[in-house]
Amino acid sequence: MAGTESSGRGLPKEPFTEPSLALVGVFVRESVVPSCRCPRPIQIKLSINCSFSSDMSARRVVVFPSAAELGPTLAHLVASRADKALKDRGRFTVGLSGGSLVSMLSKELPALPDLDCSRWLAGFCDERLVPFDDGESTYGLYKSQLFSKINIPDSGVLAIDPSLTVHECAEDYANKLKKAFPNEDIPVFDVLLLGMGPDGHTCSLFPDHPLLEETQKIVAPINNSPKPPPQRVTMTFPVVNSARCVVFVSTGGSKAAVLKQVLEGGEGPTLPAARVVPSQGELFWLIDEPAAASLTVHVERQSTAAKL
Numbered sequence: 001m002a003g004t005e006s007s008g009r010g011l012p013k014e015p016f017t018e019p020s021l022a023l024v025g026v027f028v029r030e031s032v033v034p035s036c037r038c039p040r041p042i043q044i045k046l047s048i049n050c051s052f053s054s055d056m057s058a059r060r061v062v063v064f065p066s067a068a069e070l071g072p073t074l075a076h077l078v079a080s081r082a083d084k085a086l087k088d089r090g091r092f093t094v095g096l097s098g099g100s101l102v103s104m105l106s107k108e109l110p111a112l113p114d115l116d117c118s119r120w121l122a123g124f125c126d127e128r129l130v131p132f133d134d135g136e137s138t139y140g141l142y143k144s145q146l147f148s149k150i151n152i153p154d155s156g157v158l159a160i161d162p163s164l165t166v167h168e169c170a171e172d173y174a175n176k177l178k179k180a181f182p183n184e185d186i187p188v189f190d191v192l193l194l195g196m197g198p199d200g201h202t203c204s205l206f207p208d209h210p211l212l213e214e215t216q217k218i219v220a221p222i223n224n225s226p227k228p229p230p231q232r233v234t235m236t237f238p239v240v241n242s243a244r245c246v247v248f249v250s251t252g253g254s255k256a257a258v259l260k261q262v263l264e265g266g267e268g269p270t271l272p273a274a275r276v277v278p279s280q281g282e283l284f285w286l287i288d289e290p291a292a293a294s295l296t297v298h299v300e301r302q303s304t305a306a307k308l
């Protein structure tokens with residue numbers, strides 16, 4: 001049935017407020033068997049051709065005209081979840097990713113008035129195994145563009161040790177996470193910020209890669225990343241899907257086809273980004289109009305920066 005979801009996460013908790021419509025009911029009254037004293041019950045089949053987001057209880061796909069409106073919304077979302085986490089647990093844990101998120105967060109977060117990052121703990125959803133002063137280092141980019149502009153302490157940043165081999169590095173980073181989340185078998189981040197590549201990868205979890213099936217490790221090494229640099233470490237799905245809130249940011253027309261595949265499904269194996277379904281948490285897809293161009297699922301449209 002077009003536009004329905006297959007996540008199996010049950011019915012929406014909230015009533016539909018804005019179905020993208022087309023509710024087309026087809027009633028089929030099956031015949032009563034004439035020779036039988038106990039007529040077969042009338043069966044009514046209702047075919048609903050209704051487009052709405054896959055999991056109305058958790059997934060929100062929010063479309064902005066452009067990154068100019070998306071960026072401030074992302075910053076507000078992070079800040080609001082940080083406020084809640086600080087009130088509830090006394091610290092805010094966030095996982096960062098590379099790509100366009102680096103410049104977006106570096107522009108928008110420091111612009112927020114009264115942002116206090118002194119009790120933040122920032123980790124990396126994935127990281128490239130290169131020295132910090134290499135232009136490919138995600139940590140290096142955040143350090144120069146963001147950490148230098150906010151009051152996050154050095155001890156509030158969990159980075160890899162790029163001097164290690166990739167296997168040692170993954171183990172070392174996993175141990176750092178375990179130490180930072182001593183009460184949890186699997187670290188539960190308040191917010192994970194993710195991007196998606198044009199092939200549907202997220203973190204360093206690439207299509208058809210064996211790491212997609214990793215269930216034991218919380219951090220895994222990858223030696224053969226299809227996207228350079230080849231050596232990386234990445235959080236695995238058990239961590240990603242344990243987060244309280246996962247936010248994808250995806251913009252630009254080059255993402256339109258893969259976004260349709262990820263959000264609406266289709267033939268072939270499920271792409272990595274489509275496997276991100278937090279078991280308890282919120283899932284946001286913040287996208288722009290060019291990226292949303294091919295979508296038929298229900299989306300929320302925001303013409304200006306919004307509070308989510």
Ligand SMILES: O=C(O)[C@H](O)[C@@H](O)[C@H](O)[C@H](O)COP(=O)(O)O
Binds near residue numbers: 097201203249
């Ligand atoms: O490690 C990497 O190779 C990149 O960080 C990559 O995974 C990026 O996050 C996505 O390709 C999304 O990129 P954009 O945010 O630029 O769309």
